[in-house]
Amino acid sequence: MPDKLYIQPLTLVSSPQTVAGDAIRLAGGMVYAREFAVTISRDGTVVQRELVTPEGIDEALARLPDTLGAEAEAQWAGLRMAHPPLQLGERTVRLDQPQVMGILNVTPDSFSDGGKFLDDPAEAQAHAGSMLEAGAAIVDIGGESTRPGAAAVWEGDEIKRVVPAVEHCVKMGAAVSVDTRRPGVMEAALAAGAHIINDVSALRHDPRSLEFAAASGVPVVLMHAPGDGEDLHADGHYGNVVFDVFDWLRAARDRAVEVGIPRQRIVLDPGIGFGKTLAENLALLNALPLFHALGQPLLLGASRKRMIGALSNEVEAHKRLGGSVTLAVAGMQAGYQLLRVHDVYDTVQARNVWRGLRDAALTDFRGLADD
Structure with missing residues (x-):
């Protein structure tokens, strides 16, 4: 080799x-x-x-x-490389500072919210509104759980879950991404007004996805996951997890470019929690800045992940706020442009304080007196 x-x-x-x-x-x-x-x-x-x-x-x-x-x-x-902003409908999302992407799961088996936003559309709408009010730049809507062992979802059911949520968020003026690996769902969500395709399979799950994404003209998020079938967590075998994920994402980027997706519309995600052990997740999190060498905007999705529970006496998903904010700040420190989180208010507050520290460091430096 x-x-x-x-x-x-x-x-x-x-x-x-x-x-x-x-x-x-x-x-x-x-x-x-x-x-x-x-x-x-x-x-x-x-x-x-x-x-x-x-x-x-x-x-x-x-x-x-x-x-x-x-x-x-x-x-x-x-x-x-300084990345240009994402133009998402009427919203412009700058990439010269961390932006928060709020998660809205409309599934019956989400690991974090237990399906409450699918069972009660009014509550889902209120939650989306509260995330926007709290400062979410993007709302990420998903109709299929991708946790380990989750059952596959029929495309028609996924569309029925996702489209009403997309339509409501768009009416509120939100920039919306659709978290799906099925081109039929991508097409329906974009027709309903969504602005980004967020595919946890990096457009590999369906052979039609690459060409559809290229023709759509919208930004795409390509996430690392080792499995290439229904189970995205399968086949997680690495020699050096950091370098292996880097190589994999480079190949995913190049594959997307080859079918006509411009580089400026590709966002990469190292896929924390997908087919990786606790040690491998920690290795990736400690090496987050490396992935900027791929020349793309980067997304970190570590909110409420199982690794936080593993480091916190197996605390339940809804009690992982402290760990989630800690990992979001790690993403900020690594220069990641997009942070995909459940707890928008707390993450935005952490981001604003972090940004204040960074601004002060740049503008209030007095140096040391000469000896």
Whole structure:
């Protein structure tokens, strides 16, 4: 197998001033990265690793084998790329700061809300309204549970669940994404006014999905999941989970580009909790900044996930607020543009405080007196 390259941000700083400018603005956001690991992997084994700062990156990349030169330049450019905003109907969602995507599950077997929003449409509408009022930039509507062991849903039933919720949210002026892996549901939801396709199978579940997404003209979210059939959690075998997920997402991005989906309409998601052990999820969360090297906006969906319960005496899903906000802040610290969460009010509050800290670090730096 050919050698593979990974340029991974390792250390973050509060502002470039603190390190005399020797840092980059990560993905055009509010996070600055200073030290990077330039790593070469061969057959799943690290054969070379060099630590550099931006001042030394050109020399480090020049020392790489010629076969890795183009990939190195692409990854370094990806890490510094400022992404244009998403235009979602009448709403413009900026990607130079973290944005919150609120979850609305209209399923009978959701792990987090037990189906209450399917059984009571009025409650679902009120919940969507409260998320928007709390500051959600996008409402993500799903009609199929993708938790481990969940039963498959017939496309017609999924459409019946999703479309009324989409229509109501659009009437409220919301930017809406549809969380589905079926092209029939995608088509019905977009016809009802949805603005984004969020596919946990990365457009692999149905062979028609790629071409439909390309023709739709809307942004797509491609998430990593190891299973390629009904069970997205199957076949989760990794040599190095961080590098393997990186390679998988790069292939998913390239597959989408090949069928005509422009790069600026592709968002990537490392798929926390899908076919991964607790240790593998933690490894990915500690390596979140690496995925900016793919040159795409990034989404983190870790809200109320099972790993929080595993680290908290198996507490029930609805009692995982603290852990969910902690992981959302980890996403902010890693420069992720979209945070998919159940608890919008608390996450937006955390985001606003975090953003205040970042603004202060950039604008209120006084430095040290000269000796």
